Amino acid sequence: MRTKIFNSILFDPQSDLHLKPVEILIEGDIIAEIAESVDKSADQTIDAKGAYVSAGWIDIHVHCYYDPNNLGLHADTVGCKTGVVCVCDAGSAGHSNLDDFYQSVKDQKTIVKSFINIASTGLAYKAELRDPANVDVAKTIEKIREYPNFIVGIKVRASASVMGEDTDTPFIKAREAAKATNKPIMVHYGNKPPLMEDVLQYLHRGDILTHCFHGKPNGVLNEDDKIKELVWTKRKEGLLFDVGHGNESFSYEKGKKAHDCGFDADMISTDAHRQSFPVPVSSLANVLSKMLEIGYSLEEVIACVTSRPAQYLDMRDEFGHVSKGGKAHLTFFKVDPTPVTVVDSSRKEILLNRQILTQGCMISGEYLEVE
Ligand SMILES: [Zn+2]
Structure with a gap:
């Protein structure tokens, strides 16, 4: 044909x-x-x-595990029906429900990838890291090896509503799995604890901090609206920053202030799920338009959903260029x-x-x- x-x-x-x-x-x-x-x-x-x-657009942070216990949308709803070719589900499934998640998306037209949640149950249980027993590194590594092309990284949700007293162990375990499989870690951060500064110490070159312009106090900007020194240091080291708009994770004002400091996101994603879609996130194009209004160039916003995710998630053979x-x-x-x-x-x-x-x-x- x-x-x-x-x-x-x-x-x-x-x-x-x-x-x-x-x-x-x-x-x-x-x-x-x-x-x-x-x-x-x-x-x-x-x-x-x-x-x-x-090049076909890639949305690196969506939720497309369409299941009553999860908050996902159909992959095609946030994917091809909005002009997006590939979506990466960010931690909706852990090793215990990954097979079921894979079966549920394999026949969608949109190409689906997964950041496997370090918590065994993914987001089926919303305070997934409160109980340390809900993490099993060996089984997570085994699952990543079983799906080497489908799983692109490991997801850790680091905020007060998700973690228990121990905010260190989930990162140590996620690093163990990341090292063994050569995959990056994507971290959601929100309200403290843990402090963003504590989260950053566990992240290295190639890892991704999503929700980088959330409007909560624990952000990339200081009280004087300047980018924190540690954030600059981490960027120089190769840590990647992703928008991850979501229902409560994107402040236009913070994004604009960061841009005024010369700090732009490396990647742009929707964090589309049943609570953020269709308002305030109607599509990836809609989030790109907001970044364009902030002052990003058209070349930059398109790179944020094509060449950059293709490079950072090791998908250059199939994505990122025409x-x-x-x-x-x-x-x-x-x-x-x-x-x-x-x-x-x-x-x-x-x-x-x-x-x-x-x-x-x-x-x-x-x-x-x-x-
Ligand atoms: Zn999310």
Whole structure:
């Protein structure tokens, strides 16, 4: 099956054709050709209607374990139906329910990956780290080895509502599993204890701190609205910072103040789940639009959901670039100049002067329109 995409503008700063009008020929699930004009016949054509075509978007923090005991949405609801090609579930399942989670998502059109929760039960029980017996490193390592491509990292939720008195052991155990499997740790942090400073001591190069601009007191900014010294040090060491918008984890004001200090997120994600979707998080595009309004460039926000997650989660073979011979995972989007009012996690209104809107996506050569 040959598909030709026409009337599109390539959005891939790594390519010589970046921002040029292009035609893309797909053969099966592979990109066979990209050029200003492709002079080959195809079985079907897709009119991109002047949209940008970028590498397929990756949302590294969602919840898509659709189960009565969990808070997940269907992967396609937050994935392909919003123009997102790949979603990473952030800790909804631990080693004891990972098989069930995998079975529940394997037939979704959206490509799903998982950060396995260091707590055995994942989020089926919301104070999952209160009882130290709910962590089993050996079984977690075994599960990661059983699903080497599906599991991309290990999730630890570090906040007062989740952990018990002992806020150190879960990190020590997660590190043990991370070292044995060469996977990064993603940490959710919120209200203390533990203090963010205590969390940071356990995190190293390649690990991810999600909810980096939450509006709670325990954040990346000091009282004088400057980025904490330790946060700069950790960034220099290679710790990664992710937005993870969620229901109560993104303050537009904090994100803006951090940007004014020269501190931008490395990655942008929704933390979409049943309580954060559709308000305040309606889509990954909506979160990107908020970051654009803060002052991030279009190149930067797109890198935050394409090349960077592909690099940091070791998925460069399949994601992060639009190139000949690469997998046909693409996202089609436009920048609409019509102003619109949205809200952040504090339900504070934000006027967006322009909005990123997705039109569709292609997953392994199959085009899917945004619903
Ligand atoms: Zn989450």
